[in-house]
Amino acid sequence: MYGSILNYGQYRYLKQMGALVLIALLVYLSPCPDESPNGGTWQGYTLGVIGAALILFLLWFGVRKRQYHRTKTSLSRWASAHVYLGVSLPVVVSLHCGFQFGWNVHTLAYTLMMLVVVSGFYGLYAYLVYPEALTANRSGISRREMIAGIARLDETGLTLAEDLGAETHHLVLREVKETRLGGTLWHQITMGAGLPILPHLQWKLAGNFVASEQASLGVDTLSPEDFLRKYLRKSESTAEIHRVVELLKVLNERQSMVSRVQRDIRYHAFMKCWLLLHVPLSCALLAAVLVHVISVFFYW
Amino acid sequence: MRCLIETVRRGEISEARDFDAERLSLGRGADQDIRLQSRLAGLNHAVIEQEDGGTLHIRAVAPNHILYNGRTSTESVLTHGDKFSIGTVCFTVREAPEAYNLRLEIEEPTGRQSKELEDALLASIHPDAELRGFSMRRTAWSLSLAIVILFFLLPLAGFIYKPFGIWLRTLPVVSDLSWNPGPVSSAHSFFDTECNRCHEHAFVSVQNSACTACHKDTPHHVSEKFLESISALDSNRCASCHKEHGDSLIRHDEAMCASCHKDIKALAPDTKLSDVSDFGKGHPEFKVTVSPFPDDMSQPLRIPLDQKDRLMELSNLEFNHAAHLKKEGIKSPDRGKVRLDCANCHQPAQPDGKYMTKLDFESQCHECHKLNFEAEDPKQEMPHGNDRIVLTFLEGYYSARALKGDYRHLSAPQVVRERLRPGEELTPQENLEIKEWAAKYARDVDAETMRFRVCGKCHTVTQNRDSGQGDSPSRPWKIEPLGFNKRKLPNAKFDHDKHKTQKCTDCHDAEKSEHSEDVLLKGIVSCRDCHGGADAKNKVASTCVDCHGFHTSPSLTMEGKKIEPSSKPESSPGIESPPAGSNASPRPVIP
Secondary structure, three states: OHHHHHHOOOOHHHHHHHHHHHHHHHHHHOOOOOOOOOOOOHHHHHHHHHHHHHHHHHHHHHHHOOOOOOOOOOHHHHHHHHHHHHHHHHHHHHHHHOOOOOOOHHHHHHHHHHHHHHHHHHHHHHHHHHHHHHHHHHOOOOHHHHHHHHHHHHHHHHHHHHHOOHHHHHHHHHHHHHOOOOOOHHHHHHOOOOOOOOOOHHHHHHOOOOOOOOOOOOHHHOOHHHHHHHHHHHOOOHHHHHHHHHHHHHHHHHHHHHHHHHHHHHHHHHHHHHHHHHHHHHHHHHHHHHHHHHHHHHOO | OEEEEEEEEOOEEEEEEEEEOOEEEEEOOOOOOEEOOOOOOOOOOEEEEEOOOOOEEEEEOOOOOEEEOOEEEOEEEOOOOOEEEEOOEEEEEEOOOOOOOEEEEEEOOOOOOHHHHHHHHHHHHOOOHHHOOOOHHHHHHHHHHHHHHHHHHHHHHHHHOHHHHHHHOOOOOOOHHHHOOOOOOHHHHHHOOOHHHOOOOOOOOOOHHHHHOOOOOOEOOOOHHHHHHOOHHHHOOHHHHOOOOOOOOOOOOHHHHHHHHOOHHHHOOOOOOOOOOEOOOEOOOOEEEEOOEOOEOOOOEEEEOOOOOOOOOOOOEOOOHHHHOOOOOEEEOOOEEEOOOHHHOOOEOOOOOOOEOOOOHHHHOOOOOOOEOOOOOOOOEOOOOOOOOHHHHHHHHHHHHHHHEOOOOOOOOHHHHOEOOOOOOOOHHHHHHHHHHHHHHHHHHHHHHHHOOOHHHHEOEEEOOHHHOOOOOOOOEEEOOOOOOOOOOOOOOOOOHHHOOOOHHHHEOOOOOOOOOOOOEOOHHHHHOOEEOOOOOOOEEOOHHHHOOOOOOOOEEOOOOEOOHHHOOOOOOOOOOOOOOOOOOOOOOOO
């Protein structure tokens, strides 16, 4: 669907947008005796009516996309028209106002319109880029399946940790319990909600790191790396070392899976965050346009 | 020691047990008070006891240890909020309810079943996680309502209840000032925050009454006579041309004026105006306003500059521009050869530079044009500027000369010709003779200077017939008052100051003019050297209102009131009125 937004009907709406912009330019450039272009000339009123109609049409997309029972006109056709006519809106409205701005409700409406369009541009970018990234990240498995995988790894990890003693189990359990997927929008985007789970532990262990002697400190104050390193230093049993290595493998696999889920959530967040601006600002724009039109004729 | 032991499973209390014992044992063994499902826990792992002071202790039974608040420990005081674990079982000390000494929360060792772990992970995502702390619906409503309230409802309330509206305008943003589409023109800026001076009614465009509330004395577009035939000028809204909150209050476009003036006779058949469409290509030659009567400008004539045979301006002054502007200069009695230019006599009058300064004999003419009249007394001059006292002056002068004697003029009697000897006294007869001669001679000199030299050289002088009655007319000759037009093109705006960079002779043909009757303006062609029509390229694009006004009716105000002649600021703009009290004089007629 994403690909077809832009080239729907052999760029039908790109052509319509071009025609609309051309008409708007012709109206704008038509002779206007002794007045620099502004919203109060006949050209200004004409472009204003076109602009208002465009805004209503673009807003209707929000209603139409929720009317799931209507199938006569496909939603991708609506989306294509929404995108292209949305691109023409700033042109029409800028020509309508003749590039005259001030500290007033009229410029407020213009600013909101520009914010809505700019956020829409981002939305289009997100819809063109992130679905692909999303598919690549999932590589054939669903988010639910990935989460089930994490849970299986947790189970294995906890069982392995239990064999390594209460302290190891406590530490791994803490990791498991405090792992958060998603969270606030900020957390979703920064992937910052999950606990950093033993990152790059293996290569760090391979180095000549001398563990700081923090015996008097509790395990909670030690990083998992330090703890496990310390654990390994005093361990003499081959079977135990084998279990630790197994545990590390599990935890790293878990980390990689958690990252995948977080990336999945992040891409979804990227695809939705712009709507948090786009939709409320669109509604505010409708209010501002109404006030703009009423105020103009109130003090005619 | 009374204890409440709660087992928590997936965040909810699944079991609550009540204990009342001296000590509480925790371990894997079947005999323990709290039995732990963990193979890492000892059979009898730890005990909880209350000391005499009431504090609760947990003590690990050797060789066991517990992880208390993340630290490996064998004994610790239980304080609410603490967490500890034994084997794989986690405990949290909660605040004990009344009548209890201890409340302990045991977290079941979750994580053993992948399904439970999966559910916990799914729960952490939150079904509407992407909107956590942010509601699109609430934000949309808040923003929309804020805009409607701040920018519409509050200003509306201010419009309905004016004192509230006035108060609102003192605040930023929330008033009808936020509806202002652009700055008010500077002419109206002194009331730019009083929207309702013009916008009196809601959804009604600005009415003419709002304009004429202030502009009641503004002259109408045209005279009453033409207003009847061009009714559009009276019925249109002022604001349809004078647009506020825009670039300019005044329309400058040629097309608007030309829409009527390119065929003005179709609208006003009686008009004397010529058709005009564009300054560069469709403008008739200028008509200068001159008067057939130099001292009376009340009936001016308007003569096109290209009708040379009719073109004449009578001013009652003889002046040869060409002679004064000779390239080799003119001879000054004091300074030798002096080269004059226009600025020696003509300067734009300040402050607006539209008019020129008045001519001044003393500073501009007197250096060369001495007013001496008596050959035997070349330094003596008669007064300038008041022809009434010239004869009196001459009578006094010649009486004094005659009384001194030794004035050897042929007409003088013997007593005047002879020098009066010391101690000699004149007889009454001689006195009378001297007086009569002096009076007669003064009149002769007066007539001669008035008619042929001194005064008559520059001024038009006429015989004063009215005062010719009686034996001794007090004023036999009269210098006719000067009659200069202040503006020869009174219906056009022209500012000499703005044209300072040009030479005077670019527009005024002074160097060739030998007679003061000449009209020196070269005509529209000299303007077109620099100015073109509205669409002119490489020239100053000039539209109608750059030179012409539109509210110029001499007889009617915009309110429809007649302008009384006495209250007219200037009956013909720019024409100097004749001096008050000037006598009627024989009027030369322009051919």
